[in-house]
Amino acid sequence: MRLLAWGFDLLLAAGLLWLAWQALFTPRRFSAVVNFMAFYLLMALVWVRLDAPDIALAEAAIGAGVTGALLLTALGRLPAGTSTGADPRRWQRPLQILAMAGAAMAALWLAWAAYQLPRPGLAAEVTAALDATGVSHGVTAVLLNLRAFDTFLEIVIMLAAVVLVWSLGPPLRAFAPATALPGLPALSHLLHPLFLLVPAYLLWRGTHAPGGAFPAGAVMGAGGVLLLLTDAAPWIYLRRHRLLLHLLLSSGMALFLAVALGGMLMTGTFFAIPLHLAPTLIMAVEVATGLSIALMLMAFYLLGEPGQ
Amino acid sequence: MTEALHWLGYGLVIAGILFFLAGSLGLLRFPDVFTRLHALTKADNLGLGLICLGLAFQASGLAEAVKYLLIWLLMLVASGIGATLIASTALACGLAPRQADTPSNTMTSERPAPK
Amino acid sequence: MTNYLYAVGAALLLANAGVGAWRILRGPTSADRMLAAEMITTSAIAVLLLLSIISDQSALVDVALLFALLAAVAMANFVTRTWTLLRDDKDTREEAGHD
Numbered sequence: 001m002r003l004l005a006w007g008f009d010l011l012l013a014a015g016l017l018w019l020a021w022q023a024l025f026t027p028r029r030f031s032a033v034v035n036f037m038a039f040y041l042l043m044a045l046v047w048v049r050l051d052a053p054d055i056a057l058a059e060a061a062i063g064a065g066v067t068g069a070l071l072l073t074a075l076g077r078l079p080a081g082t083s084t085g086a087d088p089r090r091w092q093r094p095l096q097i098l099a100m101a102g103a104a105m106a107a108l109w110l111a112w113a114a115y116q117l118p119r120p121g122l123a124a125e126v127t128a129a130l131d132a133t134g135v136s137h138g139v140t141a142v143l144l145n146l147r148a149f150d151t152f153l154e155i156v157i158m159l160a161a162v163v164l165v166w167s168l169g170p171p172l173r174a175f176a177p178a179t180a181l182p183g184l185p186a187l188s189h190l191l192h193p194l195f196l197l198v199p200a201y202l203l204w205r206g207t208h209a210p211g212g213a214f215p216a217g218a219v220m221g222a223g224g225v226l227l228l229l230t231d232a233a234p235w236i237y238l239r240r241h242r243l244l245l246h247l248l249l250s251s252g253m254a255l256f257l258a259v260a261l262g263g264m265l266m267t268g269t270f271f272a273i274p275l276h277l278a279p280t281l282i283m284a285v286e287v288a289t290g291l292s293i294a295l296m297l298m299a300f301y302l303l304g305e306p307g308q
Numbered sequence: 309m310t311e312a313l314h315w316l317g318y319g320l321v322i323a324g325i326l327f328f329l330a331g332s333l334g335l336l337r338f339p340d341v342f343t344r345l346h347a348l349t350k351a352d353n354l355g356l357g358l359i360c361l362g363l364a365f366q367a368s369g370l371a372e373a374v375k376y377l378l379i380w381l382l383m384l385v386a387s388g389i390g391a392t393l394i395a396s397t398a399l400a401c402g403l404a405p406r407q408a409d410t411p412s413n414t415m416t417s418e419r420p421a422p423k
Numbered sequence: 424m425t426n427y428l429y430a431v432g433a434a435l436l437l438a439n440a441g442v443g444a445w446r447i448l449r450g451p452t453s454a455d456r457m458l459a460a461e462m463i464t465t466s467a468i469a470v471l472l473l474l475s476i477i478s479d480q481s482a483l484v485d486v487a488l489l490f491a492l493l494a495a496v497a498m499a500n501f502v503t504r505t506w507t508l509l510r511d512d513k514d515t516r517e518e519a520g521h522d
Contacts, residue, residue, distance in 0.1 A: 004427070004434065008430065011437050015437065015440065022448055030456060034457060037460050038443070038459075041463055041467045045437075045471070045474075056482075057489065060490055061493070065492075065493035068497050072501055073504045076506075178506060179397060179399070181393055183393050184503065187393075188499075190385050191492070198489070198492060201485075209482060222492070222496045225500070229499050229500060230499070230503075318428060321428070321429070325436060328436055328465075328466065329439060332439045332443070332462070335442055335462060344455060352465045353465065356465055359472060363476060375488065379468065379472070379487055382492060382495075385495065386494045387461060389498075390494070393499070394501075394502060397454070397506050398454050
């Protein structure tokens with residue numbers, strides 16, 4: 001069994017390196033994007049092998065789903081005919097070798113540094129503090145109670161990124177597909193109940209098992225992307241919905257901030273959530289952040305501010 | 309009864325893996341997009357379905373079994389509709405399916421056909 | 424017994440996904456590459472299901488569920504937003520041609 005596990009891991013690592021190499025050094029852009037998507041799929045398997053199903057969930061939802069969709073769309077926007085880029089000139093060769101040697105040394109140093117880290121990590125301390133957090137899953141406890149400030153800042157960063165993307169101008173209109181595709185509306189009709197059901201399930205599971213707001217929001221965002229692809233959400237482009245859209249986008253951050261400030265009023269410490277309110281408040285924050293993450297991912301996908 | 313179900317499950321999983329191998333053989337050997345589409349959407353999804361069914365027979369509870377079957381159903385929807393999408397887009401973009409009797413220097417064929 | 428069988432199966436399926444990686448490298452059309460990515464997704468789902476039995480973690484089934492759900496989005500994206508590129512300039516059509 002040990003031998004089998006070793007073989008599987010070696011195969012996985014080799015496949016990962018191969019896909020990364022292809023993604024970086026293929027001369028065709030489309031091929032690079034597909035390699036990148038496949039790389040993320042294998043990366044999720046790697047997280048599974050490392051006993052981190054939470055990260056595998058997030059990797060699957062964000063990497064394979066949303067990032068792949070964004071890259072494919074960006075590719076459709078680029079002018080054709082300039083695909084060959086990775087063709088090093090003669091004078092670049094020494095620089096290339098130098099860069100690769102530097103990267104290899106950095107990787108070795110990182111591996112050594114990771115090897116030196118204290119072994120069990122902080123898992124024991126989190127488990128000890130779990131009773132005071134109001135949830136029964138360690139990762140959720142860290143994300144939304146013990147280290148809630150970090151999560152809050154992540155939401156703020158995502159919002160800032162949306163503002164940045166939107167400041168580029170009006171949203172880009174979708175190209176029409178190459179031919180009439182009657183299967184596409186059928187696909188979105190069949191899948192939409194699931195795009196609501198699965199995030200709800202992930203949110204519910206987040207309180208006691210791997211799941212939570214980030215994967216749930218990413219899955220719902222992917223559902224929103226499917227809506228945009230099939231032109232089933234024309235309301236998002238309307239001018240009179242701008243205010244509503246802005247409010248919904250910032251609702252997750254606002255509720256998070258309100259909970260933090262409320263905790264400060266009640267206990268005197270920023271982000272300290274009283275234990276008897278913690279399960280309810282954490283669930284509310286998860287729902288709100290999940291919804292606004294979904295909307296933010298949809299907003300990225302517009303590639304410009306709607307309603308102008 | 310449980311024992312028999314377990315053995316049935318093993319059999320189905322092994323059969324599913326064989327179908328996966330057949331599908332990737334098709335991906336390796338078939339000459340153009342349209343035939344490769346068949347190799348993937350039929351063989352691979354049958355393989356996944358057999359694996360899901362086999363694991364569902366061995367599942368501890370009904371909820372778990374239903375989840376396996378849901379995954380298979382989702383994949384069927386995704387790749388079934390996806391195959392029609394890709395095939396019709398490929399046709400519209402001018403990729404011609406390889407014909408048996410035409411000399412095969414169409415764009416997508418990989419080997420020259422035997423004379 | 425169960426674990427051995429399923430571990431061998433998972434390793435086989437992973438090796439099987441290597442064929443998909445080869446097809447991504449080889450092409451020759453964008454559709455082939457996209458199909459290969461879909462094939463890797465299907466294999467990864469099967470691997471995840473087998474791993475979830477081996478390591479007794481039911482969370483992995485959720486990861487597989489996400490893969491299955493998101494495969495459709497990538498496909499829809501490809502035909503509505505990416506491959507339209509080929510239609511705009513039928514003359515060059517470099518991504519569709521031979522290697």
